[in-house]
Amino acid sequence: MARTHCPEFFQNRSPVLYADEILGVLLYAPLPKPTRLGYQILLGKLIDCNPDKYVLSQQIKTFDMSSILMLHQFGCAPGHVLLIDMKGVTFTHMTKINPIQLKKFFVYLQEGMPIRLKAMYFINIPSFMDKLLALIKPLMKKELLETMQLFTDKLDDLYKIIPQECFPSDYGGTAESISELIRRRNENFKVNDKFFVDGEKEISDESKRVGKPKDASAIFGVEGTFKKLDID
Incomplete structure (x- = not known):
């Protein structure tokens, strides 16, 4: 149902037709080596730091596309x-966050997204991180909130959790550089254009639902509070 009622996240996902939006602003890419526990790492960061080009719905779309393709290819x-690198994120980026879209995303992340999220690590924390946390914490369940850890630009403590060799060379690791990750991600997305476009068809037909069809306002609420989201 999330795919039906959040078209801003789940439609127009062709990396060929929408290359600038999907590939030009943000990087989400799996790192080649897992953690000691075998957890797959997905790195996220800004490619273009110009806040005029930042759109929250496009970030969520890119994140979901990267995650789903990672599951498809890695199993x-x-x-x-x-692993979220916040270098280049400014307060202007934060002011462009759409609260309703943010709420939709956290419901999807916690209730419907098919990943086993064990941890969220934020590095290169900006000075206004407390304001961002004040915005997102009310949307997070206790279990998700407990997975979140913040790190400064010094990664020594994070290396104790994720082996240093897992990191791209830009972070002092031995994995391929960020520029190479971007190149490989772009190529991988474009090769799998049909995979993403076909995925747009995976939506529910609310006209066939037994009982009253559910619309976005019934699921998310117009006053800003959530009701339970059923994911088909």
Whole structure:
């Protein structure tokens, strides 16, 4: 049902037709080596730091596309880790966040997304991180909130959790560089254009639902509170 009622996330996903939006602003890409526990790592960061080009719905779309393709190509894993590099993120980026879209995303992430999220690690934390946390914490269940850890630009403590060799060379690791990750991600997305376009058809037909069809307002609420989201 999330795919039906969140077209801003789940439609127009062709990396060929929408290359600038999907490939030009943000990178989400799996790192080649897992953690010691076998968790697959998905790195996320800005490619273009111009806040005028930042759109939250496009970030969510790119994140979901990267995650789903990772599952398709890597298969199941004991768990997944999000490594979010906030270098280049400004307060202007935060002011462009759409609260309703943010709420939709956290419902999808916690109730419907088919990844086993074990941890969220944020690095290069900006000075306004407390304001961002104030915005997202009310949307997070206790279990998700407990997976989140913040790190400064010094990664020594994070290396104790994720082996240093797992990191791209830009972070002092031995894995391929960020520029190479971007190149490979772009190529991989474009080769799998049909995979993404076909996925747009995977939506529910609310006209066939037994009982009253559900619309977005019934699921997410117009006052800003969520009701339970049923994921088909």
